[in-house]
Amino acid sequence: MNYIQTETNGQMMFTIERSKFLMIPSQLVGFHNFDTTLETTKSGRDLFCFKGSLDENFNRTCSVCDRKMHSHGSREISLRHLCFGSTLTVLKFAKFRLKCPHCGITRQQEVPFQAENHRITIELFNYARDILSHGTYTLRQVAEITGLDENTIKAIDIKRLKEKYTVNGQTLIKPEAYAEYLGIDEFKLHDGHKYATHIIDLKTGHILWIAHGKKKKVVFDFIDHVGLEWMDHVEAIACDMNSDFQEAFEAKCPHIQPVFDYFHIVKNFNDKVVSEVRKDEQCRLAKREMWMLPGH
Ligand SMILES: [Zn+2]
Structure with missing residues (x-):
C-alpha cells in the first residue's frame, strides 16, 4: 500500500508529518484510513480509533x-482490531445497505477483513485463535491480552476446537495416536447434581472423551468411537472405585488391566479409615479429659 499518494487513496497526510507516524501495512484490503484519534474506553484503556472508508468498487x-444493486442507505460500524501493545484499536467506517431495484432484496455490503459472525477483524480473530492454540493461557488471560470479552474468546475457541477435532463441526474424529494407558474419572457439573465423565491419555494428558453421566454407557460410547482395534493397544485403565467403569471396560475389552489410581486409594483410605480412627481417638480423649476434671 502506498501511503504517499494521499490524494488518490484518501490516506493520512504522511508526507507532511512523517516523523509522527509508523507506516505499517494494514492488511485490511479495501479499508482507507483517513484519520486516527487516541481515545479512552469506559474501562480506562487507551484506544486508537482508525476512522476510514471502504472501497467504492465492491x-x-x-x-x-x-x-x-443500488445503495440503500448506510450505517456506521466499529470493528475491533489488533492491539498495539496495551492500546486497543478499532476501525470505524460506513457500510452500505444495498437494494435490488428488480427483485427488491436487500443485503449489507461485504467487508473482506471482517471475521464471520463477530464485530472484529480477521487479523484479530486469527491472533486470538493462535494464542488459544498454545494451550498456555486461560480464556480470561486471552481476553485480557486481546482486549476482547470472554464470550467472544470462548466462541473463537469453540470454532478452533471444532475445526481441529471434528468433521463438519459434528462428528468427533478418532485420536491420531494409540494410547497405552487411559485414565477415567467423573466430575460434578456446575449445578452440583449432574455428572460428566472424561477419559484421558495418561501419557500425553490429552482429553480423548467428555460426556454427560457417569455410567457404563459413557465407556461403551467411547469404545464405539475409537473401535476395538484402537482399544487393543490399551494396556491399563486407571479409575476410581466406581465399579461401573471397571465392569464396562472388562465387558468389552477383557485384556485391559484396571488400576485403582493412587489419589483415589489415598482418598478412600482417608475417608473410610483415618477419619474413623480420628473420631474414635477424639472420643476416647474427650472421655479421659472429663475424668481428669476436678470433682470426678
Ligand atoms: Zn435482484
Whole structure:
C-alpha cells in the first residue's frame, strides 16, 4: 500500500508529518484510513480509533437476479482490531445497505477483513485463535491480552476446537495416536447434581472423551468411537472405585488391566479409615479429659 499518494487513496497526510507516524501495512484490503484519534474506553484503556472508508468498487451483484444493486442507505460500524501493545484499536467506517431495484432484496455490503459472525477483524480473530492454540493461557488471560470479552474468546475457541477435532463441526474424529494407558474419572457439573465423565491419555494428558453421566454407557460410547482395534493397544485403565467403569471396560475389552489410581486409594483410605480412627481417638480423649476434671 502506498501511503504517499494521499490524494488518490484518501490516506493520512504522511508526507507532511512523517516523523509522527509508523507506516505499517494494514492488511485490511479495501479499508482507507483517513484519520486516527487516541481515545479512552469506559474501562480506562487507551484506544486508537482508525476512522476510514471502504472501497467504492465492491461487489454489487444481486445474488438472485445477477443484476446491479443500488445503495440503500448506510450505517456506521466499529470493528475491533489488533492491539498495539496495551492500546486497543478499532476501525470505524460506513457500510452500505444495498437494494435490488428488480427483485427488491436487500443485503449489507461485504467487508473482506471482517471475521464471520463477530464485530472484529480477521487479523484479530486469527491472533486470538493462535494464542488459544498454545494451550498456555486461560480464556480470561486471552481476553485480557486481546482486549476482547470472554464470550467472544470462548466462541473463537469453540470454532478452533471444532475445526481441529471434528468433521463438519459434528462428528468427533478418532485420536491420531494409540494410547497405552487411559485414565477415567467423573466430575460434578456446575449445578452440583449432574455428572460428566472424561477419559484421558495418561501419557500425553490429552482429553480423548467428555460426556454427560457417569455410567457404563459413557465407556461403551467411547469404545464405539475409537473401535476395538484402537482399544487393543490399551494396556491399563486407571479409575476410581466406581465399579461401573471397571465392569464396562472388562465387558468389552477383557485384556485391559484396571488400576485403582493412587489419589483415589489415598482418598478412600482417608475417608473410610483415618477419619474413623480420628473420631474414635477424639472420643476416647474427650472421655479421659472429663475424668481428669476436678470433682470426678
Ligand atoms: Zn435482484
